[in-house]
Amino acid sequence: MAEFPLLKDTSGYLAVKLVMKTEQKPSLLGLRKSAKSEVRYAIIEIPKNTNRIVELPIKDGKQYLMLLDDIIRYNLSSIFNIFDYESISAHMIKITRDAQLDIDSDMSKSMLEKIATSVKERRIGEPVRFVYDKNIGKDTLKFFLSKMGIDASDGVIPGGRYHNRRDYMNFPNLGRFDLLYPPRVPLPVEGLSLDGSLLNKIAKKDYLINAPFQSFSYLIKFLREAALDPKVTSIKITLYRLAKNSQIVSSLINAAKNGKKVTVQIELQARFDEASNISYAEQMQQEGIELIFGIKGLKVHSKICVIDRMEDTKLKRYGFISTGNFNESTAKIYTDLTLFTSHQQILKDVAKIFDFFDVNYRIHRYKHLIVSPHYTRSKFYKLIDREINNATLGRPAYINLKMNSLSDYPIIDKLYEASNAGVKIKLQVRGICSLIPGVKGMSENIEAVSIVDYFLEHTRSYIFCNNDDPEVYISSADFMTRNLDGRVEVTCPIYDDEIKKQIIDTFNVGWKGNVKARFHSEKFENKYRSRAADEPIFRAQHETYNYYRDRLLATDHTKLEN
Numbered sequence: 001m002a003e004f005p006l007l008k009d010t011s012g013y014l015a016v017k018l019v020m021k022t023e024q025k026p027s028l029l030g031l032r033k034s035a036k037s038e039v040r041y042a043i044i045e046i047p048k049n050t051n052r053i054v055e056l057p058i059k060d061g062k063q064y065l066m067l068l069d070d071i072i073r074y075n076l077s078s079i080f081n082i083f084d085y086e087s088i089s090a091h092m093i094k095i096t097r098d099a100q101l102d103i104d105s106d107m108s109k110s111m112l113e114k115i116a117t118s119v120k121e122r123r124i125g126e127p128v129r130f131v132y133d134k135n136i137g138k139d140t141l142k143f144f145l146s147k148m149g150i151d152a153s154d155g156v157i158p159g160g161r162y163h164n165r166r167d168y169m170n171f172p173n174l175g176r177f178d179l180l181y182p183p184r185v186p187l188p189v190e191g192l193s194l195d196g197s198l199l200n201k202i203a204k205k206d207y208l209i210n211a212p213f214q215s216f217s218y219l220i221k222f223l224r225e226a227a228l229d230p231k232v233t234s235i236k237i238t239l240y241r242l243a244k245n246s247q248i249v250s251s252l253i254n255a256a257k258n259g260k261k262v263t264v265q266i267e268l269q270a271r272f273d274e275a276s277n278i279s280y281a282e283q284m285q286q287e288g289i290e291l292i293f294g295i296k297g298l299k300v301h302s303k304i305c306v307i308d309r310m311e312d313t314k315l316k317r318y319g320f321i322s323t324g325n326f327n328e329s330t331a332k333i334y335t336d337l338t339l340f341t342s343h344q345q346i347l348k349d350v351a352k353i354f355d356f357f358d359v360n361y362r363i364h365r366y367k368h369l370i371v372s373p374h375y376t377r378s379k380f381y382k383l384i385d386r387e388i389n390n391a392t393l394g395r396p397a398y399i400n401l402k403m404n405s406l407s408d409y410p411i412i413d414k415l416y417e418a419s420n421a422g423v424k425i426k427l428q429v430r431g432i433c434s435l436i437p438g439v440k441g442m443s444e445n446i447e448a449v450s451i452v453d454y455f456l457e458h459t460r461s462y463i464f465c466n467n468d469d470p471e472v473y474i475s476s477a478d479f480m481t482r483n484l485d486g487r488v489e490v491t492c493p494i495y496d497d498e499i500k501k502q503i504i505d506t507f508n509v510g511w512k513g514n515v516k517a518r519f520h521s522e523k524f525e526n527k528y529r530s531r532a533a534d535e536p537i538f539r540a541q542h543e544t545y546n547y548y549r550d551r552l553l554a555t556d557h558t559k560l561e562n
Contacts (some may be wrong), residue, residue, distance in 0.1 A: 408480055
């Protein structure tokens, strides 16, 4: 009997059952079949290198589609034509393997070697979830569970005929461009041209990029300029998830070839991106880039970069701090804020973080940045407590927070305390929200919405009233325990009044959204925010784009067409 194949994590398979024809034997009453038919099983992997949704030829003016799974099913007789069977059936199955990396403690191996070995071993990790077509035969299901060593203690889940619905993201448009979102070209940033030197512009003032409404190309341009500028002596950057063909990495390699000292903290344990990051790490290592592979027990999730530049015999720093990954691909569909700055005190704090990566038993003090795991929780407690105090004294008090997820119980309790003190709290939480808003005596001053639209809301921005002198922050950290206590995260204050206004304005734009905006609630109804019959449609992501477009139209820096 052939050895049972190794099934890949999350790939789709067809579990095939063949009931073989049996020999007919003579008897007193004529021919009869043997008592029991032989059963054979096979497994077919559904290919990933072609679109799962296949366009069939047009017939009678109608367009037809077929899933690749069903094409395989339709052709089972051709695939198994060497077998003499009387019936054949195929049902979809898939497994999820344990994705936890097992990092050994062998001191003779580098971190790169340890992660690489662990990623390879994950291919044969224990199955923790098995999903199958609920119409599969009991004997077929029993056979595959037995062969894979899956028992009742594992997640065995009946489902529909089709799985891996993420493949539907590649659903063909069939020429119906009227059903697609209209393409929107990312906008330029007011007063910041991609022509000429970005560093010279940033030396005079801070700039904010709100991608994908505005162009991510500024970040690429910044690194390319730093790689070529003879005055730049060093570049330090953190990398978490990278694009398939990363221009970020290309720029850093170019900088190293041009004699710059390049230091990269690359997170090898970025979940499901480990293999990609290992490949990039090896490329950069070969080019002489100094790599830092993180801190034991802490993921590095911060999004920071600082460069050193010699100007008239003096060192001057430039850099950027972001809420999202330095990834050209996701920058087209994830909303994120990136601050470009030459604020020397902020960048001195950024440089201290890289010192912490290098010597992580020494805990630094930061004058401007809020850094996890040491200071973020306590600092946000203080900011919330100040609002509580102001509300108690009858002063203006509010908190506006935008993030991916809110699940840390102590922070939630602190927000409940603020609500009970009269602080008005608005939350835009795209994903998990463990806080229950609108409960009398607990959270009646809290409202929470989620916007799920064309772009994935990935921005983290935090606004505190401060007695009508707002303090505004951008951050890599959500209000989750892992971000506050178990990762290196960076929250950056915004000092430029115009950039503060942009962040406050765009938060308010999001808050006014009455399309694709749902309320978080105790009962998880996910009700859409309703609008009156005469109330105009206000789609937050479209209006955010229009906000930046209108700012440009109001200036003479550039001309845009409606």
